[in-house]
Amino acid sequence: MRLIPEAFAQSTADREGDAGRAWLDRLPGVVEDLLRRWRCVRDGSVAHGQVGVVVPVRRADGAPAVLKVSFPHPGNVHEPDAFAVWNGRGAVRLLERDDARFAMLLERAGTGSLADLPDADEAMAVGGRLARRLAVPAPPGLPRLRDRAPEWAEGLGKDAERLGHPLPSPVLHAALATVRDLVPDQPDTLVHGDLHAANVLRGEREPWLAIDPKGFVGDPAYDAFTLLRSRAADLLTAPDLGAALLRRLAVFAEAAELERERTVRWAQLRCVQAALWGRDNGDPEWLVGMYDHAAGLLTTNIS
Numbered sequence: 631m632r633l634i635p636e637a638f639a640q641s642t643a644d645r646e647g648d649a650g651r652a653w654l655d656r657l658p659g660v661v662e663d664l665l666r667r668w669r670c671v672r673d674g675s676v677a678h679g680q681v682g683v684v685v686p687v688r689r690a691d692g693a694p695a696v697l698k699v700s701f702p703h704p705g706n707v708h709e710p711d712a713f714a715v716w717n718g719r720g721a722v723r724l725l726e727r728d729d730a731r732f733a734m735l736l737e738r739a740g741t742g743s744l745a746d747l748p749d750a751d752e753a754m755a756v757g758g759r760l761a762r763r764l765a766v767p768a769p770p771g772l773p774r775l776r777d778r779a780p781e782w783a784e785g786l787g788k789d790a791e792r793l794g795h796p797l798p799s800p801v802l803h804a805a806l807a808t809v810r811d812l813v814p815d816q817p818d819t820l821v822h823g824d825l826h827a828a829n830v831l832r833g834e835r836e837p838w839l840a841i842d843p844k845g846f847v848g849d850p851a852y853d854a855f856t857l858l859r860s861r862a863a864d865l866l867t868a869p870d871l872g873a874a875l876l877r878r879l880a881v882f883a884e885a886a887e888l889e890r891e892r893t894v895r896w897a898q899l900r901c902v903q904a905a906l907w908g909r910d911n912g913d914p915e916w917l918v919g920m921y922d923h924a925a926g927l928l929t930t931n932i933s
Contacts, residue, residue, distance in 0.1 A: 633658050633685075638678040642701060653701055660699060660731055661685060668726050668735050670697065679842065681706060686738065694738040695725055702732050708772050708845030710734050715820055720763035721840040722831075739839045740832030744857075750864045753827055754878045757857040758885025760830060760838055761822065761850045765886075768820040768847040775821070775848030779813040782903070789906040797905060797922060804929045805902040808895045816848040825853040826860035851893040854882045855900035862920060871920075872927040891932070898928035 634657060642650040665671065665687065673694065674686035682700030689695055700706045713724035718737070726735035747753045783806060790802050822829075823844025833839035846852070858878055868874035876894070883893040905921035907913075 633661060633676055634683065635676060635678050638683060641680070646701060650701065657683070657699065660733065661697065664697060664699070664728065664731070664733055664735075668697070670695065670735070682732070687735075689725075689735075696736050696738050698734050698736055700732040705844060706732055709843055711769065711772060712820060712822070712843040712845035715766060715769055716764060718835075719766070720760050720836065720838075721843065722833075736841075737839075739841065740834065742832040743828050744830035744838065745827035745860065747827075750861045751878060751881050753861060754857060754881040755885045756838055757825060757827070757830060757853075758882040758888075760840060761825060761853050761882075761886040764822055764840060764843075765819045765850045768818050772820070772845050772847045774816075775846050775852060776814050776816045779809055782813065782899075783809045786902065786906070789910070793906060793909055796909065797902060797925065801898075801902060801925050801929045804895075804932055805899045805925070808899040812849070812892065812895060818847055819850060821846040821848050821850055822853055823856075825856050827857065828860065849892070849896065850886055851883070851888050851896045852900075854879055854886075854888075854893045855897045855904075857882065858897060859904065862917060865920065865924075866916070871923060872931075875924055875927060876931060894928055895932055898925055898932060901925035901928060 634654060639654055642654060646653070661683075669690040670687035672685060673688045677684045677686075681703060682698055685697040687695050687697050700709075710724055710727040710729065713721060713734070713736070717723065722739050723737040724734060725737065727733070744753050744756055747756070786802065786805055786809070790797065795802075822840055823846040824842055825840065829842045830838050830840055858875070865871055865874055875897075879893050879897055880890055882888075883890045901921050901924045905918055905925055908918040908921060
């Protein structure tokens with residue numbers, strides 16, 4: 631059974647350079663050691679995300695699980711902390727952890743995801759209900775979104791200037807106003823941080839289970855854009871993009887029990903950030919254009 635998928639090995643080496651290649655060389659030994667230590671055997675083909683491999687396993691009692699080993703990166707540090715706090719509430723259960731090797735043994739969820747739902751509004755509602763379940767008091771030590779306000783404010787201004795001010799001034803000013811008004815004033819609530827459709831899997835003990843959290847602390851409305859973005863292609867076929875955006879955000883806000891206005895403002899800010907980031911990082915022109923258009927439409931709906 632091939633342990634390291636070729637596409638994953640290539641992308642890791644391309645992204646991380648020598649450090650990534652050295653980690654890939656160690657990875658088979660790390661997996662085998664963890665399988666022995668946690669008394670598991672392999673039970674299927676190895677899958678992968680952008681930064682880690684996922685090995686289906688059976689535990690000593692025959693229960694299914696997955697072994698996840700990620701490339702060491704600051705963005706992965708608090709994933710097990712979030713799982714530990716939720717303890718299976720709306721997310722897969724954390725069974726074992728090895729923080730030094732960025733490894734976890736996790737409950738195995740189903741193969742289907744929220745991306746498979748044909749109805750985008752239904753997907754937003756499911757995501758909103760899940761965001762509400764995951765919104766629990768956060769423990770100390772996790773990264774606070776509010777601490778990023780100075781960085782975001784400075785970055786928006788500098789990026790817009792460097793890129794030749796591609797967005798209308800009212801759109802940029804609305805995003806800066808959200809950073810000023812909302813980002814510093816957030817609850818101490820655990821937030822998934824990357825709640826896109828492929829990170830919500832079918833479950834058995836619960837209908838839907840979240841995976842791959844970032845473990846941020848802040849406003850659950852932050853995740854509305856993440857879910858919206860994961861169905862971006864659907865929006866291109868909407869007869870009225872503005873109406874579709876507002877409807878989906880309203881569906882998410884109602885399901886998550888959040889203020890609609892606050893959810894719209896977070897989505898507008900993150901659309902602006904995505905539009906600027908996409909220009910710098912080679913996003914497809916259609917996607918950058920959609921972020922531009924969406925940011926403008928949402929700006930007109932901020933009171």
